[in-house]
Amino acid sequence: MKATIERATLLKSLSHVQSVVERRNTIPILSNVLIEAAAEGGLRLMATDLDLQVVETIEAAVDVAGATTVSAHTLFEIARKLPEGSQVELSAGDGKMKIVAGRSNFNLPTLPRDDFPVIAEGELPTQFELPAATLRQIIDKTRFAISTEETRYYLNGIFLHVSDEAQPVLKAAATDGHRLARVTVARPDGAAGMPDVIIPRKCVAELRKLLDEVDGTVELSLSPTKIRFGLGTAILTSKLIDGTFPDYSRVIPTANDKLLKLDPKSFMQGVDRVATIASEKTRAVKMTLERDKIVLSVTSPENGAAAEEVPGEYVSDGFDIGFNARYLMDILGQIEGDSVEVHLADAAAPTLIRENDKAPALYVLMPMRV
Known part of the structure; x- marks a missing residue:
């Protein structure tokens, strides 16, 4: 040669x-x-x-x-x-x-x-195309929630499935049991009847790197056990995770009636500031809600205490709720607009976070005891 x-x-x-x-x-x-x-x-x-x-x-x-x-x-x-x-x-x-x-x-x-070993793809009966920008959005808005716990291997990836609602959609979801991220896009032509698949974390990371150099569309071909991405001059083929993803729709709250509206950037900065003294282990931040008054606070036996009032709109009953600061900041970092809706029920119930009801991405965060 x-x-x-x-x-x-x-x-x-x-x-x-x-x-x-x-x-x-x-x-x-x-x-x-x-x-x-x-x-x-x-x-x-x-x-x-x-x-x-x-x-x-x-x-x-x-x-x-x-x-x-x-x-x-x-x-x-x-x-x-x-x-x-x-x-x-x-x-x-x-x-x-x-x-x-x-x-x-x-x-x-x-x-x-x-x-040299080559992965035998076998038949890949489901074939469709997605714009590279859509695939980037799906990955960026969900992959931070992929679990790294090897014992729950079926959570070590992004779950991709189709669903027939008012309009047929393609959904991508990831969860580690503490938070859930889900993105919904219109179902592409050719994706009807596709099997539910879990794309492994390493494949997601490699795919995201390759997507930076793709402008047009990406060709997806898949079977229940393998997936292939056609990315211009590159082809990425991966085995899929052999497991059943839990029915995550059960943890998405539908009756959270307390609405808090915030500016995601200033809220994230506030969380980051008070979390400076949070203990490494729990990273817990308490949020005290009163009418149009939101106070973030952290009390740490070894590091002292911190509090900051952040602007926001809230008109329901006041209460306290705690969150893991890093998980909360991971979600807020995905919000592109200048407003975010936090739908709350009580201090123990899952909290729903989204830009608005039209946004493709939706997040669920479990509270912590503080």
């Missing part, structure tokens, strides 16, 4: 594929990136961790077609440190890959292409 490629093109593509590769691998070939040079020109780069696979096709001048695998992180570091604008010549044979750029040359050990 022999090919010449521009350093910037190689670096960009390697940055996409190498992040899939785990740093520690018991199977040596999983540390490698597969590089295939096609006779008609162009390189195809592929990396996998056996659950997630990314393939990218890039432009290159090919002298000799062929394929090999080489350490993904090492090749990425070399490309990163080569001079800007340089042409990189890659040639492989006899268990070695030679990399030449200007006055630099490297020899890296390779492993045979035939040993």
